[in-house]
Amino acid sequence: MGFSCQHAGTCGGCPSWATPYDEQLAHKRRALADALAEAGLDGAHARDARVTSLGEAGLRDRVDLALVREPDGTPRLGLWDLARSHVVDLEACPQLSPRLAAWHAELRRHLPPVARASLRLRVAPDGRRGLWVDLAHVDAKALFDAPTWLRDVGARAAIEMGQRRKPVILDPAPARPRLGKEPVLAPWFATWLGDDARETPLFGPIGGFSQPGLAPARAIVAAVRAALRDTGASDVLEIGCGNGQLTLPIAADGRRVVAVDTDAVALAGLAMGAERAGVSAHVDARSGSLAASGLAALAMGADALVVDPPRSGLGAFVPALGALPRPSRPRHLVYVSCYPEALARDAAALAAAGYDLAALEGVDQFPQTPHIEWIARFRGVLLTA
Numbered sequence: 001m002g003f004s005c006q007h008a009g010t011c012g013g014c015p016s017w018a019t020p021y022d023e024q025l026a027h028k029r030r031a032l033a034d035a036l037a038e039a040g041l042d043g044a045h046a047r048d049a050r051v052t053s054l055g056e057a058g059l060r061d062r063v064d065l066a067l068v069r070e071p072d073g074t075p076r077l078g079l080w081d082l083a084r085s086h087v088v089d090l091e092a093c094p095q096l097s098p099r100l101a102a103w104h105a106e107l108r109r110h111l112p113p114v115a116r117a118s119l120r121l122r123v124a125p126d127g128r129r130g131l132w133v134d135l136a137h138v139d140a141k142a143l144f145d146a147p148t149w150l151r152d153v154g155a156r157a158a159i160e161m162g163q164r165r166k167p168v169i170l171d172p173a174p175a176r177p178r179l180g181k182e183p184v185l186a187p188w189f190a191t192w193l194g195d196d197a198r199e200t201p202l203f204g205p206i207g208g209f210s211q212p213g214l215a216p217a218r219a220i221v222a223a224v225r226a227a228l229r230d231t232g233a234s235d236v237l238e239i240g241c242g243n244g245q246l247t248l249p250i251a252a253d254g255r256r257v258v259a260v261d262t263d264a265v266a267l268a269g270l271a272m273g274a275e276r277a278g279v280s281a282h283v284d285a286r287s288g289s290l291a292a293s294g295l296a297a298l299a300m301g302a303d304a305l306v307v308d309p310p311r312s313g314l315g316a317f318v319p320a321l322g323a324l325p326r327p328s329r330p331r332h333l334v335y336v337s338c339y340p341e342a343l344a345r346d347a348a349a350l351a352a353a354g355y356d357l358a359a360l361e362g363v364d365q366f367p368q369t370p371h372i373e374w375i376a377r378f379r380g381v382l383l384t385a
């Protein structure tokens with residue numbers, strides 16, 4: 001297909017655009033191999049790793065953009081430039097899926113009358129459009145005081161505002177638009193169950209976490225399911241479960257999952273998704289943190305761990321895991337990571353705790369950038385010997 005964009009070379013969204021795509025993939029493998037070597041491990045797994053590619057662009061079903069206005073009021077809606085000195089106004093962005101591109105084009109004709117804001121645009125699997133707006137309190141108040149923009153865009157999309165992701169409620173005029181008290185959880189994303197990969201909804205707020213696009217998320221789910229299938233595990237502890245991207249497929253494969261996350265809203269979404277998918281009986285969702293000293297105890301009795309941590313990685317969880325009595329430790333660990341430095345650092349800590357890196361697979365969900373999602377399998381070698 002090839003990649004072309006009129007903003008290539010300026011926009012910070014695609015810093016690797018000048019590198020042929022095959023070379024980009026080679027760089028991503030090499031970056032992980034180097035990080036592993038720096039952590040004192042063999043990088044061979046990474047240099048030979050299989051990487052699933054779904055195309056050189058057009059994979060995103062959500063995008064985060066900045067809105068700024070020039071002193072004369074001219075808006076710029078886009079991404080920061082490579083030097084991070086100004087926002088590049090993107091009339092179009094080849095990274096967006098066709099449905100998201102259509103929503104982006106429409107929103108550009110109806111921008112909020114504010115000086116600056118952060119916007120997240122989404123298109124759900126069923127086609128509904130969403131907009132999360134994060135902006136200064138004074139600007140939010142102005143939008144509610146003169147609600148033409150809210151009514152106009154609210155007729156085209158669901159709108160959410162602020163760090164607490166509160167929904168904008170538009171009752172018919174003359175009632176004034178208002179903010180709801182709690183986030184509204186709706187099927188903004190999806191996951192895939194069973195051998196026929198049937199799609200089931202994932203519930204969350206518009207501004208909540210999801211993978212950036214449906215097609216790569218489906219490939220990540222397939223890779224994690226395959227990794228677990230090879231372990232034969234029946235009891236899984238999952239850390240960083242979010243609203244269930246991996247939890248629901250693991251549970252639908254007949255495994256029992258204790259699913260842990262710090263985000264109460266995501267856990268509420270997980271409960272809704274599990275109910276809808278008919279797998280609630282297999283999912284035990286719990287609020288918990290990698291930083292909490294007691295979390296490793298939950299691993300006792302599990303056959304496998306699935307972790308999808310934030311960029312900071314697993315931290316003190318790994319030594320705590322290594323301190324558990326050997327017979328009761330999980331024998332397998334599947335690690336999903338978009339941050340090779342943290343993955344490599346944790347791989348070294350896991351090696352010290354008795355877990356060897358057995359296989360690596362990539363899903364290139366961020367083409368034209370140095371980023372990639374890695375799915376790493378670890379085996380508790382000292383435990384099974």
Ligand SMILES: C[S@@+](CC[C@H](N)C(=O)[O-])C[C@H]1O[C@@H](n2cnc3c(N)ncnc32)[C@H](O)[C@@H]1O
Nearest residue numbers: 240241242245261262263289290291308309310
């Ligand atoms: C990369 S996201 C993955 C979410 C989910 N697995 C998915 O694919 O959509 C990382 C998750 O880790 C959670 N998280 C962040 N810090 C955490 C911590 N200290 N302990 C446990 N989970 C944490 C976040 O709330 C988020 O849901």
